[in-house]
Amino acid sequence: MIHLQDIAYVRSGAADLATAVGFAVDVVGLELVERTGDRAWLRADERHHCLAFVEGRSGVLSTGFTVSDENALADAERTLEAAGVKVVRGSAAGARERHVRDYLAFEDPFGNVVELVTDQVRLPRPLAFGRPAGITEFGHLCLDAPDVRAAYRFWSSLFNTRVSDWIGDRACLLRIDPVHHKLAVFKGDRPGLCHMNFQVASLDDVMRNWRFLEERGVEIEFGPGRHPQSTAVFLYFKGPEGLTYEYSYGVRRITDEQAWRPRYFDPDEPDAIDMWRGKGSISSQPQLSTGLVER
Numbered sequence: 001m002i003h004l005q006d007i008a009y010v011r012s013g014a015a016d017l018a019t020a021v022g023f024a025v026d027v028v029g030l031e032l033v034e035r036t037g038d039r040a041w042l043r044a045d046e047r048h049h050c051l052a053f054v055e056g057r058s059g060v061l062s063t064g065f066t067v068s069d070e071n072a073l074a075d076a077e078r079t080l081e082a083a084g085v086k087v088v089r090g091s092a093a094g095a096r097e098r099h100v101r102d103y104l105a106f107e108d109p110f111g112n113v114v115e116l117v118t119d120q121v122r123l124p125r126p127l128a129f130g131r132p133a134g135i136t137e138f139g140h141l142c143l144d145a146p147d148v149r150a151a152y153r154f155w156s157s158l159f160n161t162r163v164s165d166w167i168g169d170r171a172c173l174l175r176i177d178p179v180h181h182k183l184a185v186f187k188g189d190r191p192g193l194c195h196m197n198f199q200v201a202s203l204d205d206v207m208r209n210w211r212f213l214e215e216r217g218v219e220i221e222f223g224p225g226r227h228p229q230s231t232a233v234f235l236y237f238k239g240p241e242g243l244t245y246e247y248s249y250g251v252r253r254i255t256d257e258q259a260w261r262p263r264y265f266d267p268d269e270p271d272a273i274d275m276w277r278g279k280g281s282i283s284s285q286p287q288l289s290t291g292l293v294e295r
């Protein structure tokens, strides 16, 4: 069993790096940690970065999760290979670039590239946010898969993920710690990143951010609304490079593991996704087919 400790980052290709970075800082409110000619690293909390842009084709390159140490990484490699999953070990240059000690990469059964990392660098200095959006942390990430049940079997048989709630066969919300979900899988035609989530400090932050985005003509995909699963108040909006961002406030924590029973919501019920019955749809950022090649 591979024990995921936490989410680490999203790596995204950026055809227009300057615009992608400008939006992430000036609109989303992230801190620009480092910028080179063709790369940028942004953070929302103590993690060195939760979002890296690599100049090139638009699309998601990979998502990262932390495991505890080199033994856990070696165990993960063995477990994945025994399950017939091809694993590529990261290079020293790749690890430096990701600001981790070591890592490996694999594809889930649908072609989403996932990286497992050890020792993601923490930056203890105070955050220098791009704007006061109220961000408290990188909250969760959501992958696409054409078969959500099969994705659940993959994530729950090889990894320590536990399902918190189902939305029919359309979505599966998985936890790796008390937070209701840090990984979600949504139904999509192809692999991709549905969205990345940032927690904000208050309901007021969600609503202020909504006004801020509207005033600047940013495309709101869904919300403000409240998800009945995590009870979080949410707002999804579209950024450059096809990347959907989500702010949310008030995610449920599951503190009694034994007592929690995953619930099943019918996606065709009007309140199943938004208790306030708003309508919206979240468009994904397609997975770039990397063939697990180093970037």
Ligand SMILES: O=C/C=C/C(C(=O)O)=C(/O)C(=O)O
Residues within 6 Å of the ligand: 142, 167, 171, 173, 181, 184, 197, 227, 228, 229, 230, 231, 232, 234, 248, 273
């Ligand atoms: O479509 C349902 C989404 C549910 C939630 C939630 O309960 O918070 C998400 O944030 C999500 O997975 O995006």
Ligand SMILES: [Fe+2]
Residues within 6 Å of the ligand: 140, 142, 184, 195, 197, 246
């Ligand atoms: Fe979400």
